[in-house]
Amino acid sequence: MSRDDPATENTAGVANAAAEVRTGVMRLARRLRSERDPGELTLGRMAVLGRLERDGPATTSGLAVAERVTPQSMARMVQHLISAGLAERAPDPDDRRAAIIRITDTGRERVQQDRDRREAWLAQAMTELSDVEQDLLVLAARLLDRLADS
Known part of the structure; x- marks a missing residue:
């Protein structure tokens, strides 16, 4: 596939979106965990x-x-x-x-x-x-x- 191939661009777009979602979900999960009582x-x-x-x-x-x-x-x-x-x-x-x-x-x-x-x-x-x-x-x-x- 060439660099100008829409399928390649779409795959890269989904991969970038997945990375952004993962980062946001992980940050929110850490923040929610921090709201727990230490004990x-x-x-x-x-x-x-x-x-x-x-x-x-x-x-x-x-x-x-x-x-x-x-x-x-x-x-x-x-x-x-x-x-x-x-x-x-x-x-x-x-x-x-x-x-x-x-x-x-x-x-x-x-x-x-x-x-x-x-x-x-x-x-x-x-x-x-x-x-x-x-x-x-x-x-x-x-x-x-x-x-x-x-």
């Missing part, structure tokens, strides 16, 4: 609690697949959450040899407090945007969510 759970443990809160009970192996970590790492995270009273282990009703992990009321409260704190910062920051910019940001968030599922 909070690790990001991995909070992600597991959030998944249990959103998706319901799951096996340790199911959580490992969903969070893209090794089963051994997930077992350690789950054990920590159970020890802290944020999750509990119960027999799997479909397979008595297996166990499912559920979030406790205390775990649910912890997730909600963490979300509330970070969403309060984001809502305040978004007040500096115009109505059109806020609408575009919501649309972009929906598109990013779709990309995350691909």
Whole structure:
């Protein structure tokens, strides 16, 4: 392909756009993380609690697949959450040899407090945007969510 080929230009344009999106998403993720209390759970443990809160009970192996970590790492995270009273282990009703992990009321409260704190910062920051910019940001968030599922 030549340098003047529209396909080459389009590919370069998409690559540049991807780099810009990645940079913006990463900077926002770091900023949102900075809004967490220093004594909070690790990001991995909070992600597991959030998944249990959103998706319901799951096996340790199911959580490992969903969070893209090794089963051994997930077992350690789950054990920590159970020890802290944020999750509990119960027999799997479909397979008595297996166990499912559920979030406790205390775990649910912890997730909600963490979300509330970070969403309060984001809502305040978004007040500096115009109505059109806020609408575009919501649309972009929906598109990013779709990309995350691909």
